[in-house]
Amino acid sequence: MSGLTPPGGRSGADPEPTRPPDRVYAPLPSTSYRRLSDPRLPPDATDVTLSGVALGLSLALPVPLAPVVGTCLAMVALVRRRFRSTGMISTALVLGLLVSAIQVVALVSVIGEMVNESKPPGGREGTLDVHDLAVGDCFDSATVRGHATGGPTDTREVEARPCEQEHDLEVFELIELTGEDLPDREEIEGLAERCLTAFAEFVGRPYDDSSFEVYYLYPTETSWRLRGDRDLTCVAGHPRRQVTGSLRGRNR
Incomplete structure (x- = not known):
């Protein structure tokens, strides 16, 4: 018997053209790999200034309440989380707390002396x-x-x-x-x-x-x-x- 048609197609018909892929995937060479984004934002001018001011105020022992303000600024800067390195601002925070404590002790001592001196002779202690x-x-x-x-x-x-x-x-x-x-x-x-x-x-x-x-x-x-x-x-x-x-x- 001649002229048989193979299953699934007609005898002598042209093959159906192959559909081109929608997208081509190719890995980057290992030597070309780079991180496209850094989740840590670089510090801007405001943050740098903030840390400097906080550190300066934290060291201002003779100025009343200055270390307290410096400590607050240091805490704000740390909460913003915009520093690649928190060394300066952490130092400002620690020094601010320490100097603030010294000021509080000195203030209590001065107040105590003033109260003691205000007492009449014979009652001072x-x-x-x-x-x-x-x-x-x-x-x-x-x-x-x-x-x-x-x-x-x-x-x-x-x-x-x-x-x-x-x-x-x-x-x-x-x-x-x-x-x-x-x-x-x-x-x-x-x-x-x-x-x-x-x-x-x-x-x-x-x-x-x-x-x-x-x-x-x-x-x-x-x-x-x-x-x-x-x-x-x-x-x-x-x-x-x-x-x-x-x-x-x-x-x-």
């Missing part, structure tokens, strides 16, 4: 400069009482105590020194005799008959010249133990 002592102040000082050394010695600060608490000494008289120059030691000792007269009036019994001891504080050449210290301070206390309450009128 805490470290007190010897130049700020006033009649009626009670305080502790082993140095002044001669426990540390056997003779005169320099002292700059004492620990003030309310007179109703146990304390070493009480200020009962201030003698003003006059003249252009600091009196010499012999002159000061002569002026200190006036402490004994004031003591008798204060305690109610002459010094020679009393169980209390008298000491005095006087200016040094430095405090006389630089601080205008002009007071000889008369203080009294028991030579062997602390006392409670004022010595005024004790009569012993």
Whole structure:
């Protein structure tokens, strides 16, 4: 039999043309590979300025609240997440927190001193400069009482105590020194005799008959010249133990 047609097609028909592909895929050579985008945005001028300002403010210890503002700016910059390196802004944040803490401590200390100095003599408490002592102040000082050394010695600060608490000494008289120059030691000792007269009036019994001891504080050449210290301070206390309450009128 001739002229048979193969299954699926006609005898002698042209083959159907192949459809070209819609898209051609070709891998890039490994040497040509590059990242087309970086998810981290580069810092702009605002961020760089922000970090610099934050760091500067964080270091401004003498300026009130400046470190607090610097810390806030550093936190804002970190939240923006626009830095390739957060070293500067992290440093600003840490320094801002540290300096802010120092300022808070200093502020609390200053306020405490102001409150203490505003109290009347006899009620003050805490470290007190010897130049700020006033009649009626009670305080502790082993140095002044001669426990540390056997003779005169320099002292700059004492620990003030309310007179109703146990304390070493009480200020009962201030003698003003006059003249252009600091009196010499012999002159000061002569002026200190006036402490004994004031003591008798204060305690109610002459010094020679009393169980209390008298000491005095006087200016040094430095405090006389630089601080205008002009007071000889008369203080009294028991030579062997602390006392409670004022010595005024004790009569012993």
